[in-house]
Amino acid sequence: xxxxxxxxxxxxxxxxxxxxxxxxxxxxxxxxxxxxxxxxxxxxxxxxxxxxxxxxxxxxxxxxxxxxxxxxxxxxxxxxxxxxxxxxxxxxxxxxxxxxxxxxxxxxxxxxxxxxxxxxxxxxxxxxxxxxxxxxxxxxxxxxxxxxxxxxxxxxxxxxxxxxxxxxxxxxxxxxxxxxxxxxxxxxxxxxxxxxxxxxxxxxxxxxxxxxxxxxxxxxxxx
Numbered sequence: 001x002x003x004x005x006x007x008x009x010x011x012x013x014x015x016x017x018x019x020x021x022x023x024x025x026x027x028x029x030x031x032x033x034x035x036x037x038x039x040x041x042x043x044x045x046x047x048x049x050x051x052x053x054x055x056x057x058x059x060x061x062x063x064x065x066x067x068x069x070x071x072x073x074x075x076x077x078x079x080x081x082x083x084x085x086x087x088x089x090x091x092x093x094x095x096x097x098x099x100x101x102x103x104x105x106x107x108x109x110x111x112x113x114x115x116x117x118x119x120x121x122x123x124x125x126x127x128x129x130x131x132x133x134x135x136x137x138x139x140x141x142x143x144x145x146x147x148x149x150x151x152x153x154x155x156x157x158x159x160x161x162x163x164x165x166x167x168x169x170x171x172x173x174x175x176x177x178x179x180x181x182x183x184x185x186x187x188x189x190x191x192x193x194x195x196x197x198x199x200x201x202x203x204x205x206x207x208x209x210x211x212x213x214x215x216x217x218x219x220x221x222x223x
């Protein structure tokens with residue numbers, strides 16, 4: 001399967017939703033559930049008794065993280081979701097999945113500037129950290145809370161699984177222009193990203209695992 005650019009990734013999503021009638025919430029559910037499967041494999045095939053930290057931003061990458069949190073919790077893992085942005089900034093499908101976590105009383109913690117700056121200390125308590133801060137739409141040098149979150153994830157020294165792409169890595173070039181998550185494994189959706197082909201990208205992606213979202217990218221991109 002060929003690698004996709006940022007533009008092509010967006011086209012797959014928009015075509016699936018607007019032309020094929022697959023609701024975005026279904027795509028997010030498929031992505032998160034399949035990523036959870038890969039994380040269970042990363043944990044040795046068993047989620048029960050494991051502790052998992054989901055570090056999530058306000059966008060759709062964070063929404064994928066919320067789905068992952070729910071599915072890992074259902075499989076017996078002890079999951080804490082750390083929200084790096086104000087919950088008021090979460091919208092759309094991501095908000096739907098955040099509200100599901102809250103209504104089921106799963107552990108969701110909204111970080112302040114002070115607690116975000118000390119997040120690395122808390123992440124050291126977990127068996128694995130899931131990076132769902134920012135996705136393929138990130139380009140240029142990270143700023144603000146997202147940059148701090150990435151620095152804290154790296155400082156924790158725990159195994160890291162990135163959702164779709166390590167936060168801070170450019171989808172098209174594979175460049176890390178600023179703080180960038182160094183993952184042990186990246187669960188990427190639909191197809192590998194163009195930037196993964198860059199020689200230095202593997203320092204950040206670790207092992208790459210492909211997960212589907214319920215649509216075939218080849219057919220969608222032909223439209």
